[in-house]
Amino acid sequence: MEVKSLQFRARAAERLADPALQSKLGGAKQLFVGGRARVVAEFDSVGQAGDFETLRGIGAEIRDTALTDLDAWLEAFEAKATATGATVLWARDGREAQQLIVDIAKRHGVKKVIKSKSMLSEEAGLNEGLEAAGVQSVETDLGEYILQLAKEPPSHILAPAIHKNKEEVDELFARCHGRPVTPEGQIDIPALTREARVALREHFLSAEMGITGGNFLVAETGSVALVTNEGNGRMVTTLPRVHVAVVGIEKVIPTLEDLSALLRLLTRSATGQTISNYVSLLTGPRAEGAVEGPEHMYFVLMDNGRAGLVGGDFQEMLRCIRCGACMNHCPVYQSIGGHAYGWVYPGPMGSVLTPLYTGLEQAPDLPQAATLCGQCSIVCPVKIPLPELLRKLREKQMETELRPWQERWALRTWGFFAARPRLYALAAGLGARALKLLAGGKASIRTLPGVPEWSRGRDFPAPQGKTFRELYAARRPQD
Amino acid sequence: MSARNDILNRVRLRLGADEAAARKQRVAAVLAARPGQRQGPRPTERADLLGEFRRRAEALASTVDVVSGWADAPAALARYLAAQNLPRQGVAWPALAHLDWAAAGLEIRIGAARGDDRLGLTTCYCAIAETGTLMLLGEVDNHGVTSLLPETHVALVPASSLVWGMEEGWARLRAERGAPPRAVNFVSGPSRTGDIEQTLVLGAHGPYRVHLILLQDA
Numbered sequence: 243m244e245v246k247s248l249q250f251r252a253r254a255a256e257r258l259a260d261p262a263l264q265s266k267l268g269g270a271k272q273l274f275v276g277g278r279a280r281v282v283a284e285f286d287s288v289g290q291a292g293d294f295e296t297l298r299g300i301g302a303e304i305r306d307t308a309l310t311d312l313d314a315w316l317e318a319f320e321a322k323a324t325a326t327g328a329t330v331l332w333a334r335d336g337r338e339a340q341q342l343i344v345d346i347a348k349r350h351g352v353k354k355v356i357k358s359k360s361m362l363s364e365e366a367g368l369n370e371g372l373e374a375a376g377v378q379s380v381e382t383d384l385g386e387y388i389l390q391l392a393k394e395p396p397s398h399i400l401a402p403a404i405h406k407n408k409e410e411v412d413e414l415f416a417r418c419h420g421r422p423v424t425p426e427g428q429i430d431i432p433a434l435t436r437e438a439r440v441a442l443r444e445h446f447l448s449a450e451m452g453i454t455g456g457n458f459l460v461a462e463t464g465s466v467a468l469v470t471n472e473g474n475g476r477m478v479t480t481l482p483r484v485h486v487a488v489v490g491i492e493k494v495i496p497t498l499e500d501l502s503a504l505l506r507l508l509t510r511s512a513t514g515q516t517i518s519n520y521v522s523l524l525t526g527p528r529a530e531g532a533v534e535g536p537e538h539m540y541f542v543l544m545d546n547g548r549a550g551l552v553g554g555d556f557q558e559m560l561r562c563i564r565c566g567a568c569m570n571h572c573p574v575y576q577s578i579g580g581h582a583y584g585w586v587y588p589g590p591m592g593s594v595l596t597p598l599y600t601g602l603e604q605a606p607d608l609p610q611a612a613t614l615c616g617q618c619s620i621v622c623p624v625k626i627p628l629p630e631l632l633r634k635l636r637e638k639q640m641e642t643e644l645r646p647w648q649e650r651w652a653l654r655t656w657g658f659f660a661a662r663p664r665l666y667a668l669a670a671g672l673g674a675r676a677l678k679l680l681a682g683g684k685a686s687i688r689t690l691p692g693v694p695e696w697s698r699g700r701d702f703p704a705p706q707g708k709t710f711r712e713l714y715a716a717r718r719p720q721d
Numbered sequence: 722m723s724a725r726n727d728i729l730n731r732v733r734l735r736l737g738a739d740e741a742a743a744r745k746q747r748v749a750a751v752l753a754a755r756p757g758q759r760q761g762p763r764p765t766e767r768a769d770l771l772g773e774f775r776r777r778a779e780a781l782a783s784t785v786d787v788v789s790g791w792a793d794a795p796a797a798l799a800r801y802l803a804a805q806n807l808p809r810q811g812v813a814w815p816a817l818a819h820l821d822w823a824a825a826g827l828e829i830r831i832g833a834a835r836g837d838d839r840l841g842l843t844t845c846y847c848a849i850a851e852t853g854t855l856m857l858l859g860e861v862d863n864h865g866v867t868s869l870l871p872e873t874h875v876a877l878v879p880a881s882s883l884v885w886g887m888e889e890g891w892a893r894l895r896a897e898r899g900a901p902p903r904a905v906n907f908v909s910g911p912s913r914t915g916d917i918e919q920t921l922v923l924g925a926h927g928p929y930r931v932h933l934i935l936l937q938d939a
Binding site for chain 2: 288290382385388401432442461465472497531550
């Protein structure tokens, strides 16, 4: 997928001025944030041998176990998956993944592919690659189906079409399914869902190949685990004669019990469910004599920047299990939505991943697109210190001179004074008095000279004329 | 260099090439010792597995009936279909061929569901009380499509299949089969979506209804 994160400021500004988007985001927030809080509180009240917080620690530990020995875990997974009859292929980047999957489609004479939701396939631009090779690719997650018809990228990793209302969906279905637009006030969401069900059922029954992502790869059994609510993941892995799972190399975990623990974290953090409707563990192709399931199963393990994070300052980011809790709880995401971020992953996890996977120079504003309020790290089910990682990215930007010269100059000047306490006291004293004058007796300053744009949305409390250090010295009891 | 070796080498270099052998040993040790070990807290087990399974399943929009044994299932199913005003034809797993469906006025075909079947009948491998979930194994005769394609899925759940958590299901699977079959599907109520305006709709791609007939003496 093309990276549009360079236009972050313009794209964010557009969305901030879009009241319809604001109201959609507000509604979704209520649902996800409230839902998570409810099931977490319930878990805390019935948990045995610990609460949700304990479970988060275990989740982080399981992911770290895999990441600290990642090369060996991948080899163990590959050996096991191969033994079950699956074929394991590797892709350095999205382009290689595309090529491998197009080759698989050609090898098996595939004309139509059905897909369940996979953010990794968005990274790889897989649909475009398949279409270019003459293979029809149909998204089957309702949200993704809507976006495929609208030719738009997802704006949330769980609810990809969160930015569309039912009127927009009705209009789209009318155009694509060849029917009149439903009169205002008569649009029925269950009817729209049924309409998509009927349209997609035909594809499910006729496609030759199914493509899925993977929530986890289980090394113990050589399996991929998939979580869906709609049941499309089951359709895609049961009906076609070829199944391809395209999964990031960081998704491997050791055992089935690890899977159970991570599922308790994932579904609660994502949608506030105790379990998703369908959890499938898929291992190898169909058994001899079976009448269903794929005759061929492939894994495409994709790197696309992940290996570069292993063993470094940002390895913790690879723990991510893609629940979306960080964006659901993020005040910035809640104000601008997913498209503003300009690539596959929005919200705090996207602000860390996009610069790391596509290059810091491609997404200079994303590490800044955070208030560092810390909500994301509080809710992250695998305890990724997202604000810390954003801060590290900001440091990197400073080091590599990727921030504007004014900002770098200002920080360097501040650093000069901060390292010289006497000088700092003098400057702060002058500054406090100057700002008091500027306020002209009012309680706050509306616009700060030098940074009018930045201070437009903030009121600066007017200093009372003395610095903290002066007040402290004056009040300290004399010995 | 092949993509495989290139990727693994990159990871290896970043983790320290000299310690590759030690990492391999650690992984082998974990894989030898850890399967079967429960990880982390989970909801406290209740003594009344059947009651808890029922409560959880109903919370996820499944409907539940309790009868005594296998022989009572056809009549219970006929009652359910009549109450819901649903057709009396369906398709069932071969494991249910021995029941007298015709005596209850039902037309049940044995085999795998097709796109036009309205009712699918299955049993389950385990019934998980923690979440009200069916654990289904996709094996030669246990067709996954039967719990997936029809608008109504009815599962006969013997009390002997009740376990507390997913972990007990894995343990049973390891003890009885060694390795998992092609598909292990956990099903928790009817298929659902919230993709349009986050409004919950049942029956996205799979069943609109999941009805569970618990067999308390089976």
